[in-house]
Amino acid sequence: MKLKDYRTSFLEKLTPLYDAVEAESFFNIALERLKGWKRIDLAMNPEAVLDAGEIAQWDNVLQLLEKQKPIQYIFGKAHFYGLEFEVNENTLIPRPETEELVEWIVKESKHKGKIKILDIGAGSGCIAISLAKNLPDAEVFAIDVSEKALAVAEKNAAANDITVNFILQDILEAASLPDTFDIIVSNPPYVRELEKAEIKANVLEYEPHLALFVKDSDPLLFYRKIALLAKSNLPENGRLYFEINQYLGNETAEMLENYGFKDVELKKDIYGNDRMVAAFLDSPPLEGCPKGGVVSL
Known part of the structure; x- marks a missing residue:
């Protein structure tokens, strides 16, 4: 079978499940x-033929896509911020919105020289590794609760020739952070159970729920805990960055202000959704207490 003919059949079978561009x-x-x-190679070789073995490979990919398995998991690779990362069922697939968060940090930090950065919720390591790659004077640390995810992140750091200090830790159980950091960043679980109806099957059925979902009754659980820890482990004017639930932007910003952070900045992603927030640490109030109240974790 000619490859161009297989392409036609491939697209016809997938377009009922995915849009034409996807x-x-x-x-x-x-x-x-x-x-x-690349696409140009097919254009330059329009009469290219697939042999039986190649057709079997293509058919396997097609069948998995028809089951809505993410193509990044099919091939075990994903691209993020100009780098390639191994991904599997233990790690979320890196997303363009998270690239925007990394870009924000890189732009604000590229002239700061030697700094320490902590990424909480490392997953595949995409945030930590991308920051280390683009901020070569930075010393980067990354925490995750999943030993299997950290194993993937360590492989990704080695593959990209980057050094990141990985730490196995349940952040919700942490009494403190391992050091003082100039920047703390996190993309924690933030999808509420009530939002599952909005989630595509290829995400809901294949990506790790541990890294995705949080209880409806306490959707800011991770943000509060990280903000509290950051108060003791950021210097004055240290910077805290979060990727956030698009429906809880104002609530997240208000929480940070109540915890003594200043210049809280809420930022939209390329799709126009509230997706990122950053803030500076103000002069800390009484240890362990947000402004005007008592800490509740």
């Missing part, structure tokens, strides 16, 4: 992974 992107990713070709 289906096309899946074909192009498979083309690169299975044949080592």
Whole structure:
């Protein structure tokens, strides 16, 4: 079978499940992974033929996509901020919105020289590794509760020739952080159970729920805990960055202000949703207490 004919069939079978642009992107990713070709290579070789073994490989990918398995998990690779990362069922697939968070940090930090950065909730290591790659004077640490996720992150750091200090830790059980940091960043679980209806099947059925979901009754659980720890482990004017639930931007910003952070900045992503927040640590109030109240974890 000619590859161009297989492409037509591939797209016809996927377009009932995915939009045309997404289906096309899946074909192009498979083309690169299975044949080592770019789109231009197919255009330059319109009569290229797939042998029986190649067709079997393509059919396997197609069948998994029809089951809505993410293509990043099919090939075990994802691109993020110009780097390639191994991903599997123990790690979230890196997303463009998170690239925007990394870009924000890089732009604000590239002239700061030697700084210490902590990423809480490392997953595949995409945030920590990308920051270390683009801020070569920074010393970067990353925490995750999952030993399996950290194993993936360590492989990704080695593959990208980057040093990150990885730490196995349940942040909700942490009494303190391992050091003082100039920057703390986190993309913690923030999707409420009530929002599951909005989640696509390829996410809901395949990506780790431990890294996705939080109870409806306490959606800011991780943010409060991290903000409290940051108060003791950021210097004055240290910077805290979060990726956030798009529906809870104002609530997250208000929480940070109540905990003594200043210049709280809420930022939208490329889709126009509240997705990031950053704040500076003000002169700390009484240890362990937010402004005007008592800490509740």
